[in-house]
Amino acid sequence: MAEEREIAEAMISEIHKKITDAFDVFDHEYNKTVDVREIGTIIRSLGCCPSEGELHDILAEIEDEEPTGYINFDRFLPTMTKVLMERRYRPIPEDVLLQAFEVLDQEKKGYLMPEQLTKFMSEEGEPFTQEEMEEMLSAAVDPDKNVILYKDYVTMMAVEAP
Amino acid sequence: MGCGSSTTTVDYSLKKSERAMKAAILIQRWYRRYTAHLEVRRRCTWTIFQSIEYSGEQDQIKLYNFFSSLMDHFTPSNTKERDLITSIFSEKEINEEMELEKYYDFENIHLSEGYKGPHLCFPLTASHAAALVEAFRHKQHLHARYVLQLLLETWKLLKLMPNINRVSTCYNKEITVCGEQMITFIYCISLKICPSWHNGLPSVEKPYIFNGDYVDRGKDSIEILMILFAFLLVYPNQVHLNRGNHEDYIVNLRYGFTKEVMQKYKVHGKKILRLLQIVFSWLPLATIIDQKILIIHGGISRSTDLDVIATIDRHKVCYVSAVKQPKRRKTTRQGQRQPGECCCGINRNDSSPVPSTYRSGSDSRPLNSISKGVRLSVDKELERCRKQVGLSDDTRVSLLLSESDTEQYEASELENAEWKQVVDILWSDPVNQEGCIPNVVRGGGCYFGPDVTKEVLEKHNFQLLIRSHECKQDGYEFCHNRKVLTIFSASNYYEEGSNRGAYVRMGPDLIPHFVQYQSSKTTRKLTMRQRVSRVERSAIRDLREQLFAHRCDLLRAFEQCDKTKKGKISLNDWANTVESVMQLGLPWRILRSQLVPNTTDGHIDYQAWFEHLAIEQPIKETPQSSSLLETLYRNRSNLETIFRLIDSDSSGLISFEEFRQTWKLLSSHLNTEISDQAISDLARSIDFNKDGNIDINEFMEAFRLVDRNPRCPKHALHYFGSFCLT
Numbered sequence: 001m002a003e004e005r006e007i008a009e010a011m012i013s014e015i016h017k018k019i020t021d022a023f024d025v026f027d028h029e030y031n032k033t034v035d036v037r038e039i040g041t042i043i044r045s046l047g048c049c050p051s052e053g054e055l056h057d058i059l060a061e062i063e064d065e066e067p068t069g070y071i072n073f074d075r076f077l078p079t080m081t082k083v084l085m086e087r088r089y090r091p092i093p094e095d096v097l098l099q100a101f102e103v104l105d106q107e108k109k110g111y112l113m114p115e116q117l118t119k120f121m122s123e124e125g126e127p128f129t130q131e132e133m134e135e136m137l138s139a140a141v142d143p144d145k146n147v148i149l150y151k152d153y154v155t156m157m158a159v160e161a162p
Numbered sequence: 163m164g165c166g167s168s169t170t171t172v173d174y175s176l177k178k179s180e181r182a183m184k185a186a187i188l189i190q191r192w193y194r195r196y197t198a199h200l201e202v203r204r205r206c207t208w209t210i211f212q213s214i215e216y217s218g219e220q221d222q223i224k225l226y227n228f229f230s231s232l233m234d235h236f237t238p239s240n241t242k243e244r245d246l247i248t249s250i251f252s253e254k255e256i257n258e259e260m261e262l263e264k265y266y267d268f269e270n271i272h273l274s275e276g277y278k279g280p281h282l283c284f285p286l287t288a289s290h291a292a293a294l295v296e297a298f299r300h301k302q303h304l305h306a307r308y309v310l311q312l313l314l315e316t317w318k319l320l321k322l323m324p325n326i327n328r329v330s331t332c333y334n335k336e337i338t339v340c341g342e343q344m345i346t347f348i349y350c351i352s353l354k355i356c357p358s359w360h361n362g363l364p365s366v367e368k369p370y371i372f373n374g375d376y377v378d379r380g381k382d383s384i385e386i387l388m389i390l391f392a393f394l395l396v397y398p399n400q401v402h403l404n405r406g407n408h409e410d411y412i413v414n415l416r417y418g419f420t421k422e423v424m425q426k427y428k429v430h431g432k433k434i435l436r437l438l439q440i441v442f443s444w445l446p447l448a449t450i451i452d453q454k455i456l457i458i459h460g461g462i463s464r465s466t467d468l469d470v471i472a473t474i475d476r477h478k479v480c481y482v483s484a485v486k487q488p489k490r491r492k493t494t495r496q497g498q499r500q501p502g503e504c505c506c507g508i509n510r511n512d513s514s515p516v517p518s519t520y521r522s523g524s525d526s527r528p529l530n531s532i533s534k535g536v537r538l539s540v541d542k543e544l545e546r547c548r549k550q551v552g553l554s555d556d557t558r559v560s561l562l563l564s565e566s567d568t569e570q571y572e573a574s575e576l577e578n579a580e581w582k583q584v585v586d587i588l589w590s591d592p593v594n595q596e597g598c599i600p601n602v603v604r605g606g607g608c609y610f611g612p613d614v615t616k617e618v619l620e621k622h623n624f625q626l627l628i629r630s631h632e633c634k635q636d637g638y639e640f641c642h643n644r645k646v647l648t649i650f651s652a653s654n655y656y657e658e659g660s661n662r663g664a665y666v667r668m669g670p671d672l673i674p675h676f677v678q679y680q681s682s683k684t685t686r687k688l689t690m691r692q693r694v695s696r697v698e699r700s701a702i703r704d705l706r707e708q709l710f711a712h713r714c715d716l717l718r719a720f721e722q723c724d725k726t727k728k729g730k731i732s733l734n735d736w737a738n739t740v741e742s743v744m745q746l747g748l749p750w751r752i753l754r755s756q757l758v759p760n761t762t763d764g765h766i767d768y769q770a771w772f773e774h775l776a777i778e779q780p781i782k783e784t785p786q787s788s789s790l791l792e793t794l795y796r797n798r799s800n801l802e803t804i805f806r807l808i809d810s811d812s813s814g815l816i817s818f819e820e821f822r823q824t825w826k827l828l829s830s831h832l833n834t835e836i837s838d839q840a841i842s843d844l845a846r847s848i849d850f851n852k853d854g855n856i857d858i859n860e861f862m863e864a865f866r867l868v869d870r871n872p873r874c875p876k877h878a879l880h881y882f883g884s885f886c887l888t
Contacts, residue, residue: 017734021751025205029594044198051191092192100185125186128193136193139689157196 012081019080022046023073032073036063039071043080048089052126058083094154101150111147197690204694206752208635210701211656213746214708218416218799220605271307271430282308282392284315291392292363298385306430309388313437316391319398320444325476326468327371327402327449331670335369339457340665341630341651342375342406361665361677364393364401371449373630373649374406374459374588378417384426387438405445406459407588407606407631411435415803421859424814443477447587450624454672457628461590461646462618463608464598466583474580591632592646612642619645628666637664637678653680657700659693702756708744709757710775711796715743720768730765797828804828805858815855818845 022042026034034042039062040055050058062075083089104120105112114137121128121136128136139157140148280297282290282304297304331337338361364370376390377383394401407413414420423438424431448471449457456468589607596611619627627646633655639648653663664678709716719742721727723735731739736758737750750757758766759774804824805816816824822841829836845856 017751021749022202025202025209025749025752031595040194041198041201044195045202049191049195051187052194091195092188097188097192100188103181103185120182120186121190125183126190128190132193132197135197135690139691157192 012085015081015084016077018046019077019084020073023076027073033070034073034076036067036069036071039076042076043083043089046080046084047091048083049091050089054089097154098151101154105150110151111145111149113147114141117148200690200694202752203698204635206749207694207698207701208656208660209748210705210746210753211660212633213748214704215656216603217746220603271305271310273305273307277305279303279305280308282312284311284395286312286315286392286395288365288396291389291396294392295363295389298382298389303426304385304388306427306434309384309427309434310430310437312388312391312395313434313441315395317437317441317444319395320441320446321477323444323446324472325447325474326472327404327446328453329369329371329402329449329451331452331668331672335367336667336669337369337371337451338665338667339371339373339628339649341373341649341663342655361667364397366397366400369397369400369402371402371451371457372404373449373457373628374404374445375408375630376406377419378408378414381422383419384423384434391441402449403445404449404457404459405442405447405588409442409445411439411442412803416799421802425859440477447471447476447584451668452670452672454624455626455628455668456619456622456624458587459629460588460607460631461586461592461610461629462614462627463582463586463590463610464614464617465579466586466618468622470580471583471587474583476584479577479580479584589631592629592641592648594641612645615642615645625672633661634664635661637662638666638676647674657697660697660700698756702753705748705753706757706775708746709740710772712743713772713775716740717768717772719743724768729769730762730767733761733764733766736766736768797832801828802858814858816858817855818842821845821856 022045023032023034025045026038026042028034036059039059040050040052043050043055043058058079062071062079064072064075101112102108104116117140118133118137121133122130137148140150140153142149142152279302280294282294294304329337362368370393372390376387390401390403394403408417408419411420420435423435427434447458448468450468451457586607589601589604590610591601591604591607592615593609593611595609596613598608598610598614601607601609615627619625625645628649629646630649630651632648632650633652634648634650637650637653640646641648647666649664649666650661651663651665653661655661655663659680662678662680664676666674666676668674716739719739720731720736723731723739733751733754737754740750741748758771760767760770801824822838822845825836825841
């Protein structure tokens with residue numbers, strides 16, 4: 001039992017360190033606060049893949065009653081620890097992602113037109129900003145054929161961001 | 163019937179749009195996580211570059227403090243003795259125009275027969291200036307004679323200017339304000355490539371304010387200066403220059419401008435540098451637009467008072483260097499020197515950088531703590547230096563007090579206060595925390611908070627402070643409730659793709675309009691991922707160099723940590739140890755995957771890691787020489803600074819003896835022991851020409867760290883996902 005507890009404690013300690021490091025990257029003033037707009041980036045860099053809605057929920061938990069625009073580390077740590085311990089918002093497996101693309105590609109051609117993807121991403125779900133859209137297209141569009149070979153794209157991106 | 167089928171249809175279409183929404187969210191979630199990763203990498207890379215840069219600046223100041231403290235321990239010598247360090251610091255001011263012209267005597271500098279570079283004749287016209295820009299674009303070389311002449315004319319003009327330029331936006335003119343190196347951009351980019359970015363050359367219709375730091379980056383600093391000064395001479399009412407912290411002799415020694423001038427102008431370089439010192443000291447300190455906007459290079463402090471700044475003798479207050487604090491030597495009746503203030507006033511525990519004055523009879527402690535032992539050995543060494551070095555350079559006039567000179571005077575509080583006003587303006591940085599504390603990272607100026615900004619701006623009735631001094635990702639950034647604007651005009655400052663540059667235009671409404679750019683054609687076609695990777699590779703390379711240069715200390719520290727003596731330590735210990743040695747304040751755990759390729763169950767084999775860092779060295783390392791070599795790598799910049807100071811005739815060569823003296827000085831500064839034998843061996847091995855002299859440039863080149871394992875593109879994937887903290 002004691003050993004189990006030790007292992008659990010060690011795990012929590014590791015998690016705490018990871019959270020601290022990620023937080024510190026954005027703590028520009030070295031005073032254990034970060035701009036609330038960076039919280040999404042921090043959480044995602046810790047391996048989580050929440051939707052904007054889910055992010056909003058997390059924020060509601062950690063923000064002060066009177067939002068100051070800053071998040072304190074001591075509010076962030078316990079919530080984030082729980083998120084990591086419970087393995088919430090896990091990344092999406094490659095095959096599930098492919099299926100999502102196939103929703104668009106009804107004819108199962110294997111590729112999408114940039115306009116199609118743009119319309120979809122900018123209108124459905126939690127829409128992309130123009131910047132996000134442009135950035136995605138710049139990497140996704142095959143320059144020769146001017147289409148998005150989404151299977152290749154997913155494969156390429158999946159290696160980079162497991 | 164009808165109802166039944168329509169319900170099914172409706173159901174199906176609902177399901178479909180719900181599916182679409184779910185799919186969209188999935189893709190969006192996934193994509194946003196990916197970009198978050200990129201953002202973290204980019205941020206880390208930035209931190210690496212910045213911390214290495216600032217720690218270099220801090221190093222510089224520490225070195226200078228050391229020199230200052232050395233000076234304090236001189237015993238007075240007679241006028242015949244030339245003193246190595248003193249002659250570096252004391253230059254007789256040649257302020258009279260006639261004297262200057264006679265000294266520089268460019269009339270007698272004849273152009274060689276084959277000179278194909280541009281010709282200047284004074285007074286300069288706009289077409290001369292434009293032709294100069296074209297000539298430099300075609301990589302032509304401006305003759306020393308013209309350089310000196312141009313500098314002299316610039317000096318004459320600057321002398322007439324007040325400390326603070328006042329500019330107006332009447333006549334519906336738009337004023338352009340640029341930070342670092344805007345001039346490079348102007349002359350590098352041809353109109354064909356980026357017509358929308360190009361703001362055009364200065365003219366009567368196009369006034370400019372340049373906010374300092376014209377030199378020390380890139381290889382064309384002297385050409386940039388020439389263009390800048392040429393336009394200043396042609397349009398003195400439309401071109402306004404502020405002094406930056408790099409318009410400073412001591413800073414230039416370290417950061418490469420001095421070297422550049424000496425390489426391009428072998429015969430007259432020294433004269434050019436001296437005249438530049440004078441010109442820099444006459445650069446105005448601030449510019450005000452419409453009495454509403456203050457433009458200075460660095461920042462402010464709580465004590466910043468423009469009325470005081472307006473009245474000081476700017477060329478005297480910071481004659482040679484803003485880095486050097488003014489002091490006068492004080493001799494007591496016994497002829498003994500008093501120890502005194504010896505640093506730029508930076509002390510973590512001391513919140514008021516203004517030093518105390520000398521008090522006769524009492525012992526004022528220096529803020530640096532230099533152990534008594536070191537001081538004594540330094541004294542001995544200086545004695546020896548003085549005996550050996552007989553400088554016969556008659557252009558240097560020592561300000562040493564002769565025995566017959568019994569005048570006593572003190573460093574005045576007023577002088578120090580004035581000096582602090584200027585240093586604060588050139589070196590300070592804004593932070594989000596309230597208050598005003600010494601800027602220990604840079605080593606000069608302050609960190610000032612929003613309250614200080616509010617106070618100072620209100621005091622002078624300003625609405626905005628525009629400054630430069632810090633590189634910004636997007637070229638510009640507001641802070642302090644949009645009361646402070648940082649404008650940084652050098653794109654790709656750290657590396658190709660690292661940041662954009664920006665400048666700002668304002669009309670009579672004083673509303674800033676920004677223009678951002680990135681000056682490389684190829685960068686625009688790269689995806690964000692590729693840009694981040696490229697800059698990151700460069701940062702990691704720099705960081706590995708730093709790590710390698712500290713490996714003896716790191717090894718020692720690892721060994722202390724390694725209780726089992728198996729050659730392995732935990733990741734956690736690795737991160738903590740590295741930070742305690744390097745003191746760079748970097749997120750080591752996040753960077754670990756890029757610095758340490760192999761780990762076995764959470765542990766790092768540190769010996770193997772050093773081998774992996776693999777830097778090729780020009781000299782075989784022996785147990786005796788290893789710590790010497792490491793000191794060398796780590797202090798390359800300091801060494802170079804000292805070399806160039808010693809190289810009094812600017813020949814680029816120093817003798818073995820001078821080399822040895824340099825090492826002695828450096829080891830005192832660093833409080834380490836370096837054996838004579840090791841130094842002699844090193845000296846002999848780097849006498850590449852075998853003529854008893856060491857070529858400074860060859861020496862510095864030889865010890866530029868060469869990375870044996872450059873990362874090639876196929877490893878780029880390595881940098882991707884493994885960035886995650888799992």
